[in-house]
Amino acid sequence: MHQIIENYFNAQIIREAFPDVLQGFWVTVRAALSIIILGLGFGLGFALLRCINNRILNALIRFYIEIFRTMPQLVVLIFIYFGLPYAGIRLSAFFSTVVALSAVLAAFSAEIFWTAIVAVPRGQWEAAFALGFRRSQSLFFFILPQALRLALPLVTNRMIAITKGTAFGVAVSLQETLGSAQSVMAIKANPSPLILATFFYLLFFFPLVMFSRYTERHFSR
Amino acid sequence: MHLFLTNFFNISSLMPVQYLLWQGLRLTLLLSVVALPLAILCGLSVALLYSFAGKRVRRFMLVLIDLMRAFPVLMMLILIYYSLPFLGITLGGFSAVVAAIVLNNTGYFSEIFRAGLESIPVSQMEAAQALGFHRTKAMFYIILPQVLRRAAAPLASNSLELVKTTSIAGLVAIPELIRSAEIAQEQIYNPTPLSAVGIIFFVLLWPFSHLVSRLERGALRGRVDL
Known part of the structure; x- marks a missing residue:
């Protein structure tokens, strides 16, 4: 028991x-928020682009989605950080993490948003047309709001799973929560900083998980 | 274009280090084969415990499940691998990775099974008991098969995620695919191994990811029709 408290x-x-871990936590928060905004923004953008029904555009977007849904986040991150410099593109650890995870989130959310848009019954489109709305108007005023409701639980779950990946920043020596805790641990030869890091992660992600439970209960039916 | 090819798809430079990739692939597959059944089994047991538990225990279990879901898997791995030795418990890299992945995914799988179990009407259990089935028998013969059907999409999607998660093993010096590719890349000063790993993962997982999106589409449609 004494050993547990001591360690x-x-x-x-x-x-x-x-102070160190707190600073790392801010990096985590900044990265996570950027990933959520960029990932969901691009995801929704791709889904809307698919509504245009351009065959080449659709093929490109589907190709992108298939690739980034199957690659582990860590592979994408390592490729961006260690591979791209050979092509003359050098991104900092922070930007590599944000770009990699946003790309993955964009792929997943694009597919979810698109599936949700398609899942809205055809009658809704027809009703909007019958009322004299144009295609784009029908999409934005009638179909999209319903689709977003459908997509919300799935998107929230995916969003949490992927932003938790900010911890992978350690692999490219990003000093976020886990990374800074690990370096203090190495200096002090004591794993207590890890508990601190755990506390910070839960502080950020536990409310998100609760929120996802809420969305599941209220938007699933 | 030529520069791009020699840098990212340089087959001849890949040849001398290809054994590293095969070894990495073997470890990735081994990790998945060990961790996936364990995680599903643990998740199912937690969900079954939940369904037989009283109200107060249920609330407590829900918090535990949420904690596991909120925990970054890498944080779990570092805690297990680097901090347990301070208590005199030393796990090898492989078992530490399996433990971290199983703990993390127990949260996900138990939530999936729990939601699935909850979606089956109580009348199913009552009908089974009226027919003379014992509660546990009814659970295995009548309730669970329905749960499996309803939860097929999230189960498949989460299994896929689990396989992808095995890539964290590289961070505790287990040379799975990515770690091997990094070593290979350092040896030949060329990122081709990294591209190769991307392609290997794609070829390996694409059929499953395709299946997952088909299942998900079906599940979402089902919800609208209700």
């Missing part, structure tokens, strides 16, 4: 690690 809840070490 995991060592107050002095937690106090000393706090």
